[in-house]
Amino acid sequence: MDEPMPIDLWSEVATVDLGDARRDARLLKTLSRVAAKPGSSLPDTFTSSAELEATYRFLNNPAVSAEAILAGHHVATLKRAAARAEVLVLHDTTTFAFNGVRTEMGTVEPSQRAGFYDHVSLCVCLDGEPLGVLRQQTWRRFGERRGKRSQQESQYDPNRESLRWNEAVHDCGALLADHPCVVHVMDREGDCMELLADMQAHGHRFVVRLAHDRRLIKDRRKAPGPKLFEVMRQAPLVLEREVVLARRPAKTPSGSKSKHEWLASRTAHLEVRAQRLEMSPGNGAHAHIPDVMTLNFVDVCETNPPEGREPVTWRLCTTEPIDTPADVARIVDIYRRRWLIEEFFKAIKTGCGYETLQLVSGSALNRALAIYVPVAWRMLRLRWVERQRPESPAIEVLTPVQTQVLQALAKRDGKPLPPKPTARDVLWAIARLGGHIRNNGSPGWLVLRRGFEKLLLVELGWSERAALDTS
Numbered sequence: 001m002d003e004p005m006p007i008d009l010w011s012e013v014a015t016v017d018l019g020d021a022r023r024d025a026r027l028l029k030t031l032s033r034v035a036a037k038p039g040s041s042l043p044d045t046f047t048s049s050a051e052l053e054a055t056y057r058f059l060n061n062p063a064v065s066a067e068a069i070l071a072g073h074h075v076a077t078l079k080r081a082a083a084r085a086e087v088l089v090l091h092d093t094t095t096f097a098f099n100g101v102r103t104e105m106g107t108v109e110p111s112q113r114a115g116f117y118d119h120v121s122l123c124v125c126l127d128g129e130p131l132g133v134l135r136q137q138t139w140r141r142f143g144e145r146r147g148k149r150s151q152q153e154s155q156y157d158p159n160r161e162s163l164r165w166n167e168a169v170h171d172c173g174a175l176l177a178d179h180p181c182v183v184h185v186m187d188r189e190g191d192c193m194e195l196l197a198d199m200q201a202h203g204h205r206f207v208v209r210l211a212h213d214r215r216l217i218k219d220r221r222k223a224p225g226p227k228l229f230e231v232m233r234q235a236p237l238v239l240e241r242e243v244v245l246a247r248r249p250a251k252t253p254s255g256s257k258s259k260h261e262w263l264a265s266r267t268a269h270l271e272v273r274a275q276r277l278e279m280s281p282g283n284g285a286h287a288h289i290p291d292v293m294t295l296n297f298v299d300v301c302e303t304n305p306p307e308g309r310e311p312v313t314w315r316l317c318t319t320e321p322i323d324t325p326a327d328v329a330r331i332v333d334i335y336r337r338r339w340l341i342e343e344f345f346k347a348i349k350t351g352c353g354y355e356t357l358q359l360v361s362g363s364a365l366n367r368a369l370a371i372y373v374p375v376a377w378r379m380l381r382l383r384w385v386e387r388q389r390p391e392s393p394a395i396e397v398l399t400p401v402q403t404q405v406l407q408a409l410a411k412r413d414g415k416p417l418p419p420k421p422t423a424r425d426v427l428w429a430i431a432r433l434g435g436h437i438r439n440n441g442s443p444g445w446l447v448l449r450r451g452f453e454k455l456l457l458v459e460l461g462w463s464e465r466a467a468l469d470t471s
Helices: 009-013 021-036 049-059 066-082 151-155 163-175 193-201 228-233 325-336 339-351 362-388 400-412 423-433 445-470
Strands: 087-098 106-108 113-125 130-139 182-186 205-209 237-245 248-251 257-263 266-279 293-302 313-318
Touching: 009 066, 021 049, 021 362, 049 362, 066 113, 066 130, 066 362, 087 106, 087 163, 087 339, 087 362, 113 163, 113 339, 113 362, 130 163, 130 339, 130 362, 163 182, 163 193, 182 325, 193 205, 193 293, 205 325, 228 266, 228 293, 237 325, 266 325, 293 325, 313 325, 339 362, 339 445, 362 423, 362 445, 400 423, 400 445, 423 445
Parallel strands: 087 182, 106 113, 182 205
Antiparallel strands: 087 113, 113 130, 205 313, 237 266, 248 257, 266 293, 293 313
């Protein structure tokens, strides 16, 4: 099993080159302050008015691109991926919405608040260890949405938003071209015949959850015949297993995720079936899509859901083998890792408080997002190590100085850490700094954010004092 790597936020910007040494220094300063107080507003993060003004100038500098800011993190992510036998690339889109009047900004649905969309490709290990972000693409929607377009207009529009999925796969595939095993993972929004055919044609491996039922007959006419989902449900039973389903938002009547009602975590008993099938595109498919695609399909269905709850149903299509029960179980595990990208989005929004920033322009918010990405990744990885490898030494999740500072704070509060603390020891100590009560269960992003703020703020003072003592 691959061993987790220690978290060193500075390595995420070690190769940064913004074209000016002063800009490089400003990025390092801004990153250190944001990491010390990840959920605070910029005025609270920078106590000096001069430092705050310099940060605003940096974030509004047109000569600095978000891509250049993130370049170091991309390099560090590729280095971590190269040390792994196989990696997954999780693709998904999220929205960032902001209150108040903003410039260079579109609107996001359904709130119609000022904001933008962000398509992210997160690299993780097969066991779920977050390795970092390989790519992100932001875009905006201006004005009212266009009405329903003809099929001809929509499918041949060179600027259609759906192409972001194809572009992300090809870009990440190029970055990981020398890696022996890369599997792209997508939820139902990635169920597009054009995308599936494109990935298969270029040799990209994938696991995609299906959203659309399709015909299996090899022609494009409306001919009667068996449908894909029906055939998948009748495939041979390969295995049964129990999995723990994470707490997640309930679905509204329209099918979207509810912001108010959440489904509790539960253990689900699943039946898993698998079969190799030929799938035919629909009548409106692009002309260049082949008349038939041969893929492996996995049907996952919960057998005894709680009363009043819809059973968990995952219909997956994949290029991965289904020859043995172990092969099929691996595909199910690969898809389950997709939830990590949802957690990453929570780390940015709740853990870092990104949507509360008062920056006015969209370009400044883009640059700020590039700074927050490695901070959110570090928080996500800390929680993953604590949950999956709780007995790992603290050095796997904190630097030696941070561990030393945390030991001093814990001792001051009357709850000293062991001489050799584990990842679980330090995460719960950070949560206590954030006001977490152990009886409330596992700490969430908000309490971890507060704990990190206190820990890293003290670390800044600790390091500055050490520098004075040695000068």
